[in-house]
Amino acid sequence: MGDGPDPAGRGRPATQPYRSKPGGMVLFLFAALFTGGAISWAIHAYNTPRYTSGGREVDFEIVGGLLLLATGSVGMGRKLLAPSAEFVLAHDSRNPVVYLRPFDEDARRIEYYPVGMRKGGRKLMRTSEPASREGYLKRALGQIGPFIAVGAPGDTLAPLGAARLYLADEEWQREVEALVKGASAIVLVPETTEGTRWEVTKVARWVDLRRVLIIVPNPALRPLGYARIQALTAENLPVALPCDCASADAFMFDAMGLPQAISFGRDKAALQPFIKQVKHLPELRA
């Protein structure tokens, strides 16, 4: 669990994020109102002559602001309505797909420029996108089973993507063990933090590697990150990932136990070989 749950089990209690069905519905209603407001403002601005260039900019900012508020309301509404892992597991009879990652991964972003403090010069436009592949993985692996992850302690709203299970520090290793042993597939984002290292070791011991999908830093973009994870897997897995790899976003292990590179790109079917392999494996007891 990365720098989240403490492997030594030092006392953080389980906290639950705020969930509310009526709250979510109200926010969806607000989103509809903001969108309607943006559309009517755009129509009004189009039909009103402006004699200064600043007037158009203000119109643009108002429409943009309303649309952003609408998007924000939808996002927050979805988070309020997000089901807990307990609910999902109770209502889905299939074995879950367990997503094990460092908690930092939830917030990590791909920045378009190097990050840091800049002294002098011209300011750059700040642009970034979320780095996590959680949404993509949830959509793709939903064919196998419900997508479950342990939630980061202190989440005020459950993030979108995997259904979260919030655990106290004393119980997380026991719960993760039960989840992993009963999972139809494991998605592992290895890191060198203590919690994630524990997970890598245990997954290697408890799970048939054909059920494991390892998400790695793409060596074409993050060669040093890949080398770090390659060294970690060489230490902890029975089969190491290849040292030389041009480009890969993930690895699965084939019937011979050999790692096979997978590149996500824009290919929605990139995970099909893994899904097919897992579906052909004997069913585990739930």
Place this chain on the structure above:
Amino acid sequence: MTALWRHVTVSPIALWILIGDLPLATFFSAISDFNPYVFLITGAPAEGAIVWIAVTAFRAQMRRGQMRNLLHDALGENGEVPADVALDGFPDIPLCVSKKWLYCARAKDIDAQRLDQIAWAYGESFMLRPWAQLAIWNRTATANVLPLRKADITPALERIRQAAPWLPVGYNTAMKETWNADHRDFLALIDGYRHTGRIFDAPWAGRGVARVAAHGRSNVFLDNIDRTESREQNRLTKRWKDDGL
């Protein structure tokens, strides 16, 4: 006269105004910050423009002299002499590199940093703008950003490359991603090159220039609405400061 010529060649707008190409002058005045020349387009006489150019050229020359004096002071403070650094082009090429120090000419002062504290240097060229700047990052993830002419980027980077061959000089996406996501490993790699005195030759490293977009008014608007990105940037910057120290 040399100062005037230097200034005219530095400023393409001035050059175009001098040869009387008003449409081009209008275009460049619109896209750059060099606004004083706009008065020509509004009907001021050409003699006025020439006087204006001469005055600004004189002021630029005065500033060059001032910066050189400041540099001499900075060199003295670090126990070095002007012979230790290549001064040609300074402060138009706003940096000097000695064996142990890197001196950057800022707007009104000189910033001196130990060379072994520098982690990465590359040029930035703005999209849709005639601007360029040099970014020199140190180990605490703080960049000295120095505006300069596009034509001066290559000589400036070459100067750094010669003084510190172990330093990554240049830009590509893999370097940016490594800096952002695997910062500690990046610093460790640079340390390895520096301690062994090898030329930085990681196969994935690039020698290009970063193509960047300028921060505009709409970005201020978006930054105020969405704080996610600034929170994440602050978190990373804080962590790297700890890593680099």
